[in-house]
Amino acid sequence: MEPFLENVLNRAAFGYAYLxxxxxxxxxxERFNRFTIGPGSPKDQPIMALFPETIGLEAxxxxxxRRKIPAFSLENINREQPGERTVFFNISFYxxxxxxxxxFCLIKExxxxxxxxxxxxxxxxxxxxxxxxxxxxxKDITLTILGESRPIQRIRQMVEKIAHIxxxxxxxxxxxxxGKSMIAKAIHYAAGGENLPFVEINCAxxxxxxxxxxxxxxxxxxxxxxxxxxxxxxxxxHGGTLFLDEISEMSPKLQAKLLxxxxxxxxxxxxxxxxxxxxxxxxxxxxxxxxxxxxxxxxREDLLFRLDVVNIELPSLKELxxxxxxxxxxxxxxxxxxxxxxxxxxxxxxxxxxxxxxWPGNVRELRNVIERAMIFAENALLDVDDLQVGRSAKANTxxxxxERFQLPPEGLAFxxxxxxxxxxxxxxxxxxxxxxAKMLRLSRDAFRYRLEKHQLL
Amino acid sequence: MSKSLVHQKICMLGIFAxxxxxxxxxxxxxxxxxxxxxxxGVKVSQKLLAPIETTPGEFVQYNxxxxxxxxxxxxxxxxxxxxxxxxxxxxxxxLTRPETIxxxxxxxxxxxxxxxxARPVLIGNKADLISADSETSQKLKKMAKKLDLPLFLTSAxxxxxxxASFNKLGLLIxx
Numbered sequence: 023m024e025p026f027l028e029n030v031l032n033r034a035a036f037g038y039a040y041l042x043x044x045x046x047x048x049x050x051x052e053r054f055n056r057f058t059i060g061p062g063s064p065k066d067q068p069i070m071a072l073f074p075e076t077i078g079l080e081a082x083x084x085x086x087x088r089r090k091i092p093a094f095s096l097e098n099i100n101r102e103q104p105g106e107r108t109v110f111f112n113i114s115f116y117x118x119x120x121x122x123x124x125x126f127c128l129i130k131e132x133x134x135x136x137x138x139x140x141x142x143x144x145x146x147x148x149x150x151x152x153x154x155x156x157x158x159x160x161k162d163i164t165l166t167i168l169g170e171s172r173p174i175q176r177i178r179q180m181v182e183k184i185a186h187i188x189x190x191x192x193x194x195x196x197x198x199x200x201g202k203s204m205i206a207k208a209i210h211y212a213a214g215g216e217n218l219p220f221v222e223i224n225c226a227x228x229x230x231x232x233x234x235x236x237x238x239x240x241x242x243x244x245x246x247x248x249x250x251x252x253x254x255x256x257x258x259x260h261g262g263t264l265f266l267d268e269i270s271e272m273s274p275k276l277q278a279k280l281l282x283x284x285x286x287x288x289x290x291x292x293x294x295x296x297x298x299x300x301x302x303x304x305x306x307x308x309x310x311x312x313x314x315x316x317x318x319x320x321x322r323e324d325l326l327f328r329l330d331v332v333n334i335e336l337p338s339l340k341e342l343x344x345x346x347x348x349x350x351x352x353x354x355x356x357x358x359x360x361x362x363x364x365x366x367x368x369x370x371x372x373x374x375x376x377x378x379x380x381w382p383g384n385v386r387e388l389r390n391v392i393e394r395a396m397i398f399a400e401n402a403l404l405d406v407d408d409l410q411v412g413r414s415a416k417a418n419t420x421x422x423x424x425e426r427f428q429l430p431p432e433g434l435a436f437x438x439x440x441x442x443x444x445x446x447x448x449x450x451x452x453x454x455x456x457x458x459a460k461m462l463r464l465s466r467d468a469f470r471y472r473l474e475k476h477q478l479l
Numbered sequence: 480m481s482k483s484l485v486h487q488k489i490c491m492l493g494i495f496a497x498x499x500x501x502x503x504x505x506x507x508x509x510x511x512x513x514x515x516x517x518x519x520g521v522k523v524s525q526k527l528l529a530p531i532e533t534t535p536g537e538f539v540q541y542n543x544x545x546x547x548x549x550x551x552x553x554x555x556x557x558x559x560x561x562x563x564x565x566x567x568x569x570x571x572x573x574l575t576r577p578e579t580i581x582x583x584x585x586x587x588x589x590x591x592x593x594x595x596x597a598r599p600v601l602i603g604n605k606a607d608l609i610s611a612d613s614e615t616s617q618k619l620k621k622m623a624k625k626l627d628l629p630l631f632l633t634s635a636x637x638x639x640x641x642x643a644s645f646n647k648l649g650l651l652i653x654x
Binding site for chain 2: 074075077078079080081082094095096097098099100110136139140143144147148150151154351355358359362364366367
């Protein structure tokens with residue numbers, strides 16, 4: 023090699039070698055030797071013995087030597103060095119002008135760049151992996167209406183039929199925990215709504231005034247705290263599905279407003295005169311008999327007629343027989359992914375226990391029972407003792423005094439309870455106010471304020 | 480009786496985080512670590528397989544050079560170079576991520592183009608996390624049937640079917 027070129031390659035930290043027609047090293051520089059495996063000088067050794075990454079490339083090398091291809095490169099080869107340090111390098115092969123050494127091998131260490139790329143790729147992949155796992159889990163749980171029992175088959179058929187009619191209003195009725203939200207999502211996804219909005223709200227969980235603004239949106243200045251305009255859930259759900267859970271808890275005023283929307287598919291944001299029109303599927307759900315509520319004049323009959331276009335009655339879990347086990351197996355798979363566990367299933371005795379229990383909390387309760395069992399289980403199969411149902415579960419979970427506390431039917435005076443708590447805390451802390459305040463998770467000032475209020479200072 | 484030692488280049492193909500590195504480590508060293516560390520480029524490891532009787536009294540022993548390749552990307556230019564000269568490949572899908580199955584036909588096409596003689600085996604990894612009759616497993620079985628590929632449901636974590644899938648590849652190459 024020309025001294026000038028050799029100098030350039032050495033200064034640029036390249037390793038190089040010339041290979042003869044049998045791919046044996048005829049000449050090399052010191053840096054080339056840093057990446058070879060095995061002891062001894064590379065001189066006269068075949069490249070395959072020095073770089074196992076080149077095994078299988080004999081045909082390629084022949085093509086390069088014959089100038090059939092201009093070059094060949096392998097990038098980012100990982101090589102573990104002593105001390106478990108991994109170095110990365112690129113190795114390339116080029117033809118030369120000489121017949122006794124027709125191949126030129128060039129090596130460049132790229133560890134720093136590869137490490138940076140690895141860090142970026144790691145983050146990217148972790149995000150993609152989480153998204154992928156979430157998507158797979160949501161599909162497993164919400165898109166698959168599991169079960170072979172007749173009630174489940176009937177629901178599956180209904181969902182498939184409803185899915186083809188995009189704006190049908192659906193009313194889901196069933197006990198608490200029977201999976202009304204899951205069925206609502208199943209309808210949405212079965213209708214091809216994967217990329218469309220699915221908006222869900224529990225009417226019982228939000229105060230009336232807030233529910234109205236959440237549903238219909240508001241304009242800036244519509245009420246005291248409306249600093250900016252906000253789109254409501256009706257607008258958010260445009261093109262997709264709006265799921266109103268516990269519709270029975272909606273106030274008469276809002277019922278009227280919802281009825282008006284259902285009749286015209288138009289509404290106004292709070293504080294606006296402009297009518298907006300949206301296209302969505304409305305799914306409502308209730309664990310109370312809405313016809314009964316109509317009789318008691320607690321729910322509008324005209325609204326019920328609008329909502330009850332298609333009615334799906336969800337069975338309680340105890341009606342599902344062997345499907346209880348199928349659902350349990352599905353939850354086991356779900357929690358295997360979430361908890362990184364490898365539980366294979368249920369013992370026969372455990373299956374019997376699940377099938378014989380009455381499941382007042384329905385699927386939600388089953389899910390909780392399996393989740394709890396999966397957290398503590400150490401064997402490949404969940405057994406009877408792992409499954410804590412009913413009272414045994416409550417006994418184990420109701421460990422805190424707050425969870426055990428029950429308000430008596432005749433009620434209690436809140437001020438009396440507060441006074442009693444202050445006295446108890448003082449007694450337990452031997453009169454030390456700082457300790458007593460800490461026991462009640464109060465600041466010392468807040469504690470003293472309450473002592474003063476109850477004239478205990 | 481005669482015995483010959485032959486090097487075989489085996490490529491691990493699959494999109495990111497399907498368990499290529501974990502399967503390789505399980506096969507080579509018998510260890511498993513569930514920490515995910517994305518692979519950049521390629522890492523080549525070696526393992527000697529038990530001798531295979533090709534004809535009565537004739538044995539061949541393979542030294543598998545296992546190419547643990549970074550996550551499969553259809554458009555990767557470098558992938559073609561990595562696959563060149565391969566005699567076998569494990570096409571790996573993740574049983575917990577149904578979308579990883581969709582890339583199997585692309586992987587097979589890329590392999591066929593870069594290494595036309597390479598023998599493929601289809602792998603559904605992370606079998607410890609999912610039952611054999613799950614929807615994803617069924618999908619992969621259908622895919623294997625459609626593409627006429629031998630299929631193994633493996634677990635790098637428990638070691639289930641890992642050795643068997645590499646041995647199958649050895650047999651395919653030998654015959």
